[in-house]
Amino acid sequence: MDTGSGTLIDSAQDSLEENFMMRKTFFAVAIAAAFAASPAMAQQKLKIGFITTLSGPAGIIGKHMKDSVEVALDQLNRKVGGLETEVIYGDDQFKPDVGLQVAEEMMKKNGVDIMSGIIWSNVMMAVQPAVNKAGVIMVGTNAGASPLAGAGCNELYFSTSWNNDQTPEAMGKFMQESGVTDVYLMAPNYQAGKDMVAGFKRYYKGRIVDEVFTRVGQPDYQAELSQLRAKNPKNVFVFYPGGMGVAFMKQWSEGGFRGQFPLYSVFTVDETTIPALKHAVLGQYETKFWSPDLKVPASQKFVADFQKKNGYLPAFYGAQSYDGIMLIDSAVRAVKGNVKDTKGMVLAMRKANYNSIRGKFTFNVNHHPIQNFYLLKAVAGAGGKDPVMEIQKTVFENHKDSYYKDCKMKW
Amino acid sequence: MPLTLVLEQLLNGVQFGVMLFLMAAGLTLVFGIMNLVNLAHGSLYMMGAYLTVAAVQWSGNYLAGVALGLFATLLLGMLVEVVALRTLYDRDHLDQVLATFGLILFFNELVAILWGRTALDLARPDWLQGHIELFAGSRYPLYRAVVIGVGLAVAAALWYVVTRTRLGMLVRAGASNRSMIAALGVNIRLLYTFVFGIGAALAGLAGVMAGPIYAVQPGMGELILIQVFVVIVIGGIGSIRGAFAGALIVGVVDTLGRAFLKPLLGTVLSPAAADAAGPALASMLIYLLMAAVLALRPEGLFPSRGGQ
Incomplete structure (x- = not known):
């Protein structure tokens, strides 16, 4: 009984405080709005929501991705597209429902302008519809679910990785x-x-x-x-x-x-x-599609900066995530920081006008890269270090995925 | 299918069963004697593997490292019991599940902070590399044969301790009626701490042996924990004998199912149907077995005598 009534009082207090807090925020927003300069002025801060897996056995993949995003931010002096940038990282715990929950929270509570990341196809299939329905651009940096390359392609969905197949x-x-x-x-x-x-x-x-x-x-x-x-x-x-x-x-x-x-x-x-x-x-x-030894200047710079900062070699998961941030950077620059211009950003992203770690490439009609694929072999590392992957030859040049014909997008 | 292949798969099943037994023995002791549902048992398995990796690296000697790692896991188990679990004995099982689930999160993050998220390499020493030829043409990894040997030796030692020694008598008495043995002047708290430590060391031993063949990584314990619960339910909660039988049954059934179910289905179904049904059915097999045991003998195959 005691604990029961205690909880009731606690929660009543909580909601009172919450109410008060909400009113306070409301006034703060109202005042800020009143003092804001011209309404046409572009926003000053960019918020990117980045979802990956940061816990459990797959957490290592999330770590590579997060560390790579940080390298991209460092290279851009923490300003993506020239705007002061905040990246909010979310952990999907390898679960579609958790991923969706995290994405909803990022959009509603944090008010992120762009979403990115996501390792798993099943998580992406849960998150992408909600994000795009809210009018927010999603830049996938690993998951390569086939429906999103085919009939389920979306104006607001881009991939800096590949299609699974x-x-x-x-x-x-x-x-x-x-x-x-x-x-x-x-x-x-x-x-x-x-x-x-x-x-x-x-x-x-x-x-x-x-x-x-x-x-x-x-x-x-x-x-x-x-x-x-x-x-x-x-x-x-x-x-x-x-x-x-x-x-x-x-x-x-x-x-x-x-x-x-x-x-x-x-x-x-x-x-x-x-x-x-x-x-x-x-x-x-x-x-x-990529290996740390790929002879592309942007890739070599990424690998060097990554190794210097983190002391280990990045995996392709990281390279794609770095690329995602650079793609966003190019789009935000193209709309001169007005990230509310979603259409303008989509048009800019379609040009793939940035220094990708895979070299110059074009997006297919379904917003998936048309790119090379290489044969790699694990060889002994220099000086008794861990083995490294070495590119042997190019298997596919400018390879298109097998689903883009089902994508009805026109541009 | 050739007989040698069936024999080899049986051996694989026994080896998997032995690993499950080491985990299940500790868990069933703790559950049967202390009436504590310990979801964090998988974390002790993980800690055993990590502490051994650290000890082997530090000492430079495999056997010394294993001994040190197991001893550290025993101490860690006792510490966890004293600090976290003691307060839970009088609570109901839901509270215990919540608290020990919290421990899982704690330990997973702890190893990620201390050792990083990359899976670690626990290399076998040279004298455990290589293969043995059990029958003509088979190449069975020596390491796995050693795992079987160690597991059976531990099972025999446990059987001896539980049935033939004073400590074992106390343990059995504790499982039957703990208030009675406390009334007879036995320090039940100390006994609990000790039993929990032993359970932790057994889980740690499973982790150590798993290290060279599985991935030593955060969350590795949860991958095997569910099967261990299946073993305990099949064998009978609180019974070492049941854990041993249950572990071997689950190990063999799971292995043979994975190996032979698809070809067997292929003889009665179309190849496409067998391709689809085989793997799905094989992964369900031990759960079907558990359901059957629960329906026919709810107490398990070898229920501990006396009960709660």
């Missing part, structure tokens, strides 16, 4: 052209896993020994590896992002599979997982 398409093309046959496919059993396999098969036309889908987040692959060995394929293609990749690669190397079966992967070996895997990745092939 493109990276495995590059691997499929490379393996097809290299005459690699008898491939065994493995991926986690969820949408992205299925997309990766579908993308791979769009360009690889040889024999497939088996397709194995494992449980999402599964830590142990010994049972599947025993099956694989029994099937004795000539080559193996896998997609195991994040912590799943660390576990898979460790067990691959522990079981003596390295050297026995050539392994090709996408989104499995990168700068977020190499520190945990070390020599277990040596010789591994990946395809990507």
